[in-house]
Amino acid sequence: MPKLTDTQTIILSAAAQRADNLAMPLPNGLHGAAANKVIGMMIGRGWLEEVDADLRKGEPLWRETGDGHGTTLVVTDAGLLAIGVEPVVVKTMAAIRIHAAQPPAPKRPTPRAGTKQAMMIEMLQRPEGATMEEIVTATGWQAHTIRGAMSGALGKKLGLVVASAKEEGSARVYRIGQSR
Structure with a gap:
């Protein structure tokens, strides 16, 4: 394992615990020239990499590129190995966190x-299906009501x-096919 400073260890450890492995935000008190030096060294060693920031998801910016876009920092597999964390474990935990954060269907x-x-569903599920006239007779509904029910209640x-x-x-014969 490579020799890391306390600051490098904090940055990599925090990133390993985030679902998207973002190294941002940086630790409190690390900014300006000191941040540039530490991050530059970590990028040079392959522990961090700059990627396009997804501003719609609110990802924190490392730097602006000048064309209205920005970059953020992500820990690499080499960075995870540098702190003794297996990348597969981090990716599995990230997938679990993302899945847990999603609302149930x-x-x-x-x-x-x-x-x-x-009754209409039962008629439509028969192998021979059902004609509009059969459904009108069985339900007492008008044809436009049946077509609306097929589109709205059954379909949507x-x-x-x-x-x-x-x-x-x-x-014309109507049948219920595969569910969406």
């Missing part, structure tokens, strides 16, 4: 049993894909 609503909507809310096909000797 919203649950899709389920139709209540015995409703006209449930429940995530069901309703496909239609014009079959020979028959009216």
